[in-house]
Amino acid sequence: MTDVRDQVDAQIHHWIRPEIASLAAYPVPDSTGMLKLDAMENPYGWPDSLTAQWHEALANAQLNRYPHPDAPEVKTALRTVLKIDPSWDILLGNGSDELIQLIAMAVSGANRMVLAPEPSFVMYRMIARFVGMDYVGVPLTAAFELDLELMLSRIEREQPAVVFLAQPNNPTGNLWGDEKLRRIIEATPGLVVMDEAYTAFTDADYLSWLDDYPNLLIMRTLSKVGLAGLRLGILVGDPAWLEQINKLRLPYNINNLTQISARFALDHFDVFEHQTAELTRQRRLLQQQLAALPGLTVFDSQANFLLVRTEPGRAAALHAALKETGILIKKLDGSHPLLADCLRITVSFDAENQRLLAALEQHLLTA
Ligand SMILES: Cc1ncc(COP(=O)(O)O)c(C=O)c1O
Known part of the structure; x- marks a missing residue:
């Protein structure tokens, strides 16, 4: 032994x-x-009444069958609830963690860099490592604000393939201000992913910025709203970007129980x-x-x-x-x-x- x-x-x-x-x-x-x-x-x-209805919905789950590969009913419900314009596509992940991984895999390669302000969500750095990418963390100021000049100079130097901006930021909880965010998106040669995991708790909403920038994707999740156990992350953006990233998604990543439960929950989003x-x-x-x-x-x-x-x-x-x-x-x-x-x-x-x-x-x- x-x-x-x-x-x-x-x-x-x-x-x-x-x-x-x-x-x-x-x-x-x-x-x-x-x-x-x-x-x-x-x-x-x-x-209780809602739980009972949910149980009824789950009773129809066919666990002997693979789930629908694209979860169209969930996407339709998400479009209504999150007010997602028909010109943008939706890609679903097993939590937004999986979406971060898919994005990183799609752009990874020799000398490809992930960049994010720090401290921020730790998975940006971890996933960069998982997929063999270099990672640059750019320190926030002592007051946890974006250091715009430092960010711009690092972006210029590193030419990142993807920049992750959590808004509001975890773990600092703050917003960094539209002007600085716009400057960063404009200066970034690669993708910028605005991670709006905490959107339910703020008036800030960057979804409409998709109309302004060809390199922007918006990421959301149902976790913080009250459905962390479902594991449903949402990536919104130009269909051409999502078509590429979708190629890396494992088939059937959103299981039957999640699809039924998400559909049900979105119908009762109030x-x-x-x-x-x-x-x-x-x-x-x-x-x-x-x-x-x-x-x-x-x-x-x-x-x-x-x-x-x-x-x-x-x-x-x-x-x-x-x-x-x-x-x-x-x-x-x-x-x-x-x-x-x-x-x-x-x-x-x-x-x-x-x-x-x-x-x-x-x-x-x-x-
Ligand atoms: C900024 C941010 N993005 C993404 C996530 C991950 O969310 P999910 O549960 O959808 O994987 C978290 C979780 O804490 C987070 O803080």
């Missing part, structure tokens, strides 16, 4: 690409029994709109309440989470203390120099926010 084990290690060392061997898999902590405020999920369930509107209201309240706690700086957010900074050196202990009391938030301290002493808190409904505030207050006052 030992021999085989040794051989496995040797073979891995020989065959697995070094940049993959040196990567850690995307970390997902065990959240069993915890108050989960770490992953920007919608905390609300569905009204339920999610009410929930996200309430979470947006709760975000404003929670921001004020967190800011009133001793030693916490809270950053403005246009998303369903808040970035907070503790006093120097306190973030890890606070994160651990909350975990002890059964509350899971995201520790960002240590993940990027600009995020020193930072934590990210997903906004929930009032009772859960109050539980978080009480636990935080206790730890901040006693530590």
